[in-house]
Amino acid sequence: MTAATTSASNAAKPAGENLRFYGVWLTGVIMLIVLPLVFSSGGSLTSFSLIGIAIVFALSYNILLGQTGLLSFGHAVHYGLGGFAACHMMNAVVSHGWPIPLPFIPLVGGLGGLVFAMIIGWVMTKRAGTVFAMISLGIGELVASSSLILRSVFGGEAGITTDRTALPRMFGWTFGPQLQVYYLIAFWLVISTVAMYALTRTPLGRISNAVRDNPERVQFIGYDPHVVRYFAYCFAGFFAGIAGGLAAISFEIANSAYLGAIQSGLVLFATFIGGTAYFFGPILGAILVTYLQLGLTDVTSVWQLYFGIIFIGIVMFSPGGIAGLLMMHRPLVRAGSLWSVIPSYLVAIVPTVALACGVILTIETIARYPDGERNPVNLFGVAFNPGSPATWIAAAVLVIGGFFVARLTWMRIADAWDRAATVARDRGHLI
Amino acid sequence: MVAGATRPRIFHECTVLELIVISTLNGVLFGMLLFLLSSGLTVIFSMMGVLNFAHASFYMLGAFFGFQLTKWIGFWPALVVAPLLVGAIGMAVERYGLRNTHKHGHVAELLLTFGLAFAIEEIVSMIWGRSPLDYRVPALLDFPAFTVFSTNYPAYKIFMLAVSVAIFVALLIVLKRTRVGLIVQAALTHPHMVAHLGHNVGRVFMVVFGVGSALAGLAGVIAGPALVTQSDMAASLGPILFVVIVFGGLGSLPGAFIASLVIGLVQTFAVALNGSLASAFGPLDPSAGPSALADIWNVTIAQVAPIVPYLLLVIILIVRPMGLMGTRES
Amino acid sequence: MMRKLTLAIAVIAPMLGHVAWAEDAIKIGYIDPLSGGGASVGEGGLKTFQYLADEINAKGGILGHKVEIVPFDNKTNPQETLVQAQKAIDGGVRYVTQGNGSSVGLALEDFVTKHNTRNPGKEVLYFNYAAVDPAMTNEKCSFWHFRWDASSDIKMEALTNYMKGIASIKKVYLINQDYSFGQSVRSDARKMLTAKRPDIQIVGDELHPLLKVTDFSPYIAKIKASGADSVVTGNWGQDIALLLKAAADAGLKVNWYTYYAGGAGGPTAIKQTGLDHQVFQITEGFANSGNQVAMDYEKAFRAKVNMSLWYPRAVNEMRMFKAAAEKANSIDPVKVAGALEDLKFEVLDGGTGFMRKDDHQFFQPIYISSFGKLAANEPFDEENTGWGWHLVSKIDTPQAMVSTTCKMTRP
């Protein structure tokens, strides 16, 4: 976040930069509008809706992790409670005949997440770090388990269903077709994203960053870090609740799975893989993780393993996430020295892809071994029989050979990178 | 669901005493199993400051290695070999993973082990499948050790208890009374000084992590036959381990010991109790219909037994953030 | 990965069968867990359905249409189920089948109903082979949902009809998982036992959290203290395995009346505990049922798929689907649904069942069997334990009927 918005702090922003800033947002909005016209099948609409919800959820999580430095293992609690609040509200609107149309329901979800955050947040945010992480884990388990006990509110493990089409209409939209729901989600996605972006540029947002960097020092510039964390927690809860409310509208059901550890783990995955240091990081992460989650399950039964591997790789080699990787290149682009790195990238692609193929082949071969010939591994149109020694040899060659060759090319990249960075430093684009 | 079901009062005095004795025994046994599991986690945290999310996964690896090796070389050799294997894996994780992540701070280390937990579960189920394995108690210990009020106590459970206590004592001695313990503790607080005194700090950390993992592996080999050996065993036991070590005070071995006992006993007695608000204060007016209040009113202590530890965790962290015996906050 | 398997079959089957297929295949969306904790069960179901589809295709398909099973992984998560269902419908699926988890089942039933109201002409039918929450055919019933498994109250009706004849049962302990299915087992058991055998004492009624208990010893201590001679439980998965293990460890000698002791891992656990013919299970059919047709079928199935036939009801489901389509002379879901209503059918394990029009619940004979050492005429063991299921009692369809509160909206 910090670096991304530094330029915005300039008093007199150059007109070009202003234009670019609004241009990015406008492009995003146009893409959201056009997307369903290009891919119009029900399945892709559902996927887009899911991605939209995941983006709001991941951005809300980043208010905690990226902006305030709070690692939560129980963020889905607010998402879930938002979902339940929205479902109950929708049912109440229908049964009491209140004149509240569907597009306002996500706000109810947000309030659901917010109210719980306000209640629980004060004690939770007393501490940061590991203690906060552990309390969030405990609270998450507690709420998820309680949701199965408090049946009248949470409907047991079956959850609460609702019918979004029964609500009063707005502009004649029934919200029956998925397309209309998609636009509703897109609308709230834009609203929430703008709001969360704006939040990062308020005094509270900046002080949250200060609390993340150095909670002790913050006390000596007049701020109570506990209060700052509490506010951040409430905002995160509110936007998570909006995401939950959107999910409730999209699926017309809220159940205990919304609240659980898996949902909390997924949002952590998405946010971290995308990158917590930049505002757009979680957006990338949410798109990628949701896409993988939907797509990988069709191709492999061990998709969790790939998730784990990707996650470990990011933690170890690129703690800034994908956004961090991309933004590393910005000073080089500005200095015009990126071109000197690209050839070594191109060289590295081949052995790296070979290594990746080797790993995939190894994993899939082991996973499918019990099925034998009936279930071949299909890589780039080549079918490998998991039972045959040839497959094993191919996998071994790809992994071992790929690794050694790839390592050479990676070193080459490192050298080229150093040279390019020196150029960028000389030209004043890199410190 | 039968709202406010009246529970038949069939327990007379004698069975109450019986229930208390048996619950205490069960509570201690379960508590010691928890300690067996959390000791390694505590050792790693107290030495390295790393909260190892994958600890329960190492425990699972121990169980599966134990199962496989028992098939090949018998239970007793497996009891030695499997923890060594798990320890070796732990050392590799430290050497090639955590060491590189260390510079990014403890949160990054925590996240690394979080990802690892995911990967290990999937690898295990890939190799051994997802169904429970037929991992049995060794014939040598497959008999009832003693009988209390006509309830048998299997010798194997007593064996588990003995191992837990032995590990507790051994760890205390090693950490507090030996030179190795001193070096390890000094390496945590003053890594550079210890390095200048001629000790390889990196190797110390690697060994500590390996030992912690091996302890988890040992717990796996031993608990595998007593509980279910299955690819979701890590996920189902993982969270409670964190409750134990946070409750006891992060990094405190005696704390973990006491917390294990407390949680074991509390959970067991919660199951043994039949009370609910409805039985204490009389049923709610049924005409009020189902509501959250009615749910809370009618829920029995036994029903909520497994979530009691989490409640304890939240309460202790609010009241005493360093835990029972902890010395530092995070 | 299974999809590729299906594709392979789709390519090979016509060459072998010499059948001229009608243009469009009937795609059946199989929505169940294929990854995560429930995968072993989900994979088992998938193999069963693929076997059944092969069988139908080998006999010329349904009205000349080839049957194709398309797997979708729902990770036992209701929300994911709806995503996958949408994906399935997008891919031209008009029939979905699902079984694992009543919460998933309820979500899917609700989704299908809404989808059909909002998309007339593109109706989808939901064939339920294992989700047994009574709500699905009572207060939440739907015209678009058909259930072949006996709901939990039907099973309890049958079980209590058997138990009332056993004089040695005096004290019964109920222990169940704390969620809707466990709750319904518990309340049905209470209601029905009290009505049929007022002299039976219910000495304990326990609910424990779902799949969270690692050590059942405290519960066993309570059962023992209560002096119960029989335990009734709807527990499944690790909850039944750990429960039985703890009982064996403590030396508890009671009879166990269960719904799912035969599920994956259950037989292994019983064998380990040595509870020989003390664990009873209630099902709509089982390997050693004594019915020759069913036993031959079991043999062929095991030979080909290398697992026991967990779901005789899946056989009934697919065969009845074919029968209904042929009766309606159409593969249009609305017409098939109409034809299924009140359809009588000779079930795999013998005897007649019928799909009740009022609630779309299939009624069929129910079996009570016990697990233990096999007799001479019982060829099938489970999970290579050497032990198998032994027939204890068969409850005929009329004794396995319950009423419904369903008020169905028909198109």
Add this chain to the structure above:
Amino acid sequence: MTAAIEVRAVEKRFGNVGIIHDLNLSVAQGERHAIIGPNGAGKSTTFNLISGHIEPTSGEVRLNGQVISGLRPFEINRRGLSRSFQVTNVFARMTVWENVRCAVLWATGHRYAFWKNVDHLPEVRERTARILEDIHLTHRRDVPAGLLTYAEQRELEIGITIASGATVVMLDEPTAGMSHAETERAVSLIRRLTEGRTLVIVEHDMSVVFGLADRISVLVYGHIIASGTPEEIRRDPKVKEAYLGEEAH
């Protein structure tokens, strides 16, 4: 006129170990007061006690006549006392500009506001720019604080400390680790920036102390043995004994 800082009979014990005994200190309004003393005398602990970082075991601390002992650091800060740290303590991942701006926000009344755009607050912007100008870091405004040189970080530290406009400023070894030239620059910076404010400074460099301070207190083993003008301190036999005696060992 009430003293800016009044420390009365303050004691601090950690367990059984007493660090500060019967500490009495009075700093007048507008005075530049230095605290000196040998290593381990408790200078930083004194700073921590006054600024609320730790709480006295007994005794009381007053700021402009109000009791502040027992208050939390941010409460004391809001009453007009600001301090720096011996070890550089900035917001490493934020830019120089943002570091200073954060320190300006509370004093300008924006507190926890989440409805204002921080870039559109003219008085915050002007004040931040002025302070950057003052600490000579304007040309480094967009550099993350963690990437500054050591001397620059020390200057930023001072900038953050004075940014709130506190009337009482406490600097903990502001020139530690600096070269001679850097020290001179820092001293003139401190002199200029604390014009019209009360300054309490802990310093090892005696030329800085004697050049800057109006009054000096000498702390030995948690107790103030002498307090007075530089001239008085130079002549004080107890000080001589403490320092020479200390060095004679």
